[in-house]
């Protein structure tokens with residue numbers, strides 16, 4: 001970290017924000033979050049106490065966190081947690097940091113099952129538990145199953161479920177539908193890996209697990225597997241909702257149509273990008289219609 005003249009909050013933040021600029025899209029926010037963590041205070045407290053002098057041990061811990069952030073570690077890993085909808089989730093190495101776009105997936109799934117009492121829900125690729133736990137919190141009457149292939153990621157799902165007292169979930173280790181032979185659900189949701197092996201964004205995501213991000217040479221391999229096998233695991237009238245890359249909407253709609261899903265529709269995220277596509281399983285090909 002660049003030397004700070006007086007070791008006071010305001011000066012430290014200014015220096016840290018400047019130092020983080022090349023490594024972060026939100027350098028000033030990161031600088032505040034990390035200093036607030038070291039001092040055990042809120043960001044509002046920092047703003048009101050710019051003249052507070054930071055002691056040597058605090059300054060050294062702060063410098064350590066800043067250098068890790070400058071090396072590309074996600075700020076959520078350094079803090080050890082990330083907010084998602086109404087949840088505060090433990091995150092760290094070995095699990096994907098939940099993204100704000102994924103809130104749209106949860107909102108979409110909740111809307112799709114709004115009128116259905118005690119729905120059977122399935123989340124494929126639970127990661128931190130962002131989706132599965134947000135569903136559980138919003139629908140205490142639902143019976144919810146989550147599947148995750150990574151033992152490390154599943155340990156985060158389990159800890160977050162236990163800490164949030166949302167432990168009454170069925171959490172299974174395995175690949176997509178493999179631990180669910182013969183089982184059917186009212187709604188399947190998934191935010192699977194959807195980057196291609198050569199995606200240029202990967203350079204900035206080196207600290208997060210590659211298996212959570214990369215699907216294969218095309219980027220749509222996991223989506224294709226989840227969509228093609230969904231009809232074997234949906235109850236009639238059930239739905240599938242998936243998150244995908246902003247250029248993958250047309251391909252996801254095509255895959256859903258090919259799998260016989262109907263009422264296919266894509267939602268845009270807050271940035272206006274196609275982000276979540278859902279379809280319905282009617283088991284009746286005559287109800288097919290053009291996707292929107």
Ligand SMILES: C[S@@+](CC[C@H](N)C(=O)[O-])C[C@H]1O[C@@H](n2cnc3c(N)ncnc32)[C@H](O)[C@@H]1O
Nearest residue numbers: 098125126127148149150175176191192193212
């Ligand atoms: C993009 S992350 C989503 C995590 C979490 N649901 C979220 O939205 O933040 C994808 C997750 O799928 C998991 N995954 C990858 N391949 C899988 C597979 N074959 N079967 C089950 N889960 C898999 C990854 O380990 C990762 O946790």
